[in-house]
Amino acid sequence: MKIRPSLKLYFFISVLLLGSVMAIGFSFLSVNYFIDGLDRSLNGVMFELAKTADVKDEHPVDIAGINIASRWQDTPEVIQRSFVNPPSVIGDLQKQKVQTTIFTMPKSVYFLVLFESPEGEPRFISRVMLEKDFIASTNAIKPSHRLFWTFVVAILAIVLFAFLLFMIMRKIARPIESLRNWAKSLNPKNVQAPPPDFTYNELNVLASLIQGSLISTHQSLEREQRFLSYASHEIRTPIAVIRSNVELLQRLNEKQPTTEKQHLVLERIQRAGLTMSNLTDTLLWLSRNEELNVAPEPLNLEKAVQQACVDLEYLLKGKSVEVTVKSEEHSVDTIAVACHIVINNLIRNAYQHTQEGQVLIKQQGSRITIINSNSKSDTGQQKSDSNQIAFGEGYGLGLQLSEKIVQHHNWYYEKTNTQEYYQAVVDFEKQGNSVNE
Incomplete structure (x- = not known):
């Protein structure tokens, strides 16, 4: 069974992922901006110290953990190891971190910048921050605990966001589900009733469009059904005449005997009248079948089949057709x-489209099987048969209407069409349709 995607679930997951990605992205961006601000602040402090500190060669100065030296070789050894080359650009703060992962606290951070004193002398300013300095400045909260609570807060924020999103979607989806249930409940009896209020203007407009479309379709079907009923009823009189x-x-x-040509003309008129009569009965029955509650009555299938064979023998x-x-x-x-x-149309199909061959009509219980096979199979004959199906004496339409009657009464119906034969099976007591080609 194919699982159809849910628009509501798709929208929920999309918005949740989008919100989570945006939250994580903005979090990293905020952290970067925060760290960049601290670096700029430290850079400003180092610049002020470079202007005010009195430093001489071989005598660096250490003020509040910040080392100020006039020569590169006077800087701390750990700075010289961390930075291979001395800075050459004035005011460019360089930073090195020793960190296991981006989610753990750095073990040490090294800062180095080059400034000039008011007299134009170089000043190498550096600072070393170790892990103990970070711990001491964070109210004695262990980094592992801080990372744990960071994840907890992040998960809680995502859960809260998902809950709020679910509530919003539920509020929006409720009128949509009401619109769906209302549309499914429409039928010819209540389609004219005013649609309920679906809260949102767009849904109300959609409901009006659905109702208008169904009303138009229903009116068209009613016009066609009335025309079919009136036309079929009125045509019966001239056909009977x-x-x-x-x-x-x-x-x-x-x-008073007539000529052979006049006799053939009368036979053609008689066959056309019989075909028109059967087709008119079919149309009239279909036009009123859903409106009339006709009670079933006993029907002798053997007599019905025999009578249909006699009536349609003119075909x-x-x-050169052998009928069994x-x-x-x-x-x-x-x-x-x-x-x-149904019986007349199926037998007419077999008689009409068998030019030379055999027709087998078998009635066993409530099941009737009709098989017709042509012994001619040349291309010209196939084209002739094709034309007869399309423009024959009512067969094409008659068979289609018969199938509609079978479907309406839920009778069993099966058809098989091959190059060798055509077979139709109908059972008037077995339920369910099984149509094969």
Whole structure:
């Protein structure tokens, strides 16, 4: 199972890391500025001592731990060891530290600077600070304890920052979650109701946009459904008139025979009327299926299959197709109209798109299996079949509508399409859809 990233968690971690990095960065920057300030202060003190101290060769002066010498060889030996070469730039404070890590107290720090006296004589000013000097100046707190408490304070600061960030995010996320729950609860019955207040103006604008979009979509669906229902209902009357007049003409032809061409024309009109009637029933059923609560009724599947085969037999005229029908007595409690539509469309598919081959229709219990295979497989024939699917006598749309009916009633449906055959399986008692290609 794929774990989807959480925007809230991503934002929380990002801000927490950013805040921690900024806090640590500013802490190091503050320490550097603080140390730089101490160095500058010490440099100023050394400069003042260089102007006032009376120093002679071989007689350096030590004032408050600061050594002042007129020659490099008169400076303390530890300074000469720490700094290989004497300073050459006047006023440039040099510093050397002996320190294990950046998080521990320095064991010793050495300072050295070169100034000139008012008379222009050189003055080498140095200072040595040892670890005991640092300890004595920090109220006898051990460096290890100081480092421990520094880490404790830092961790507490990060925890406090994370807690405050969590509370802020919780306050901001609560209206967003309310917006999500409100959007999920929208349906055709309550979509027109005014949206609640989500505290923030941006969320209220977003809620209005969501509601407007859903209302527009719902209105479009209602218009399409009404049009589908009205059109299907109104078309049924002229279709019935066409079919009844065709039957009347056929009866008249029995008394006064017509030419073969006129007979073919009547057959084409009759086939088109039957196809339009089935398609109209399908559209009309789909347009009202979700609105009407039709009770299931017993339906004899064997009779339904046999009747569909007889009604659609005209599709096989002029073709070399072998049809095999295997059925058995079985009754199911289902929506009869929907069941008839599905059976007729599946059989029409098999009859219509088999030019020369075999069609097997097998009804066993509540399961119906329809397999049609073409013995012709040349390119031209495939193109012809393709055109029939797109522009045939209602099959393409009829099969799609049948699949929608199957999905609506949650009947089992499976289809397999290969170069050798096409197979469709529908079960009117088994639940669940399994569609394969």
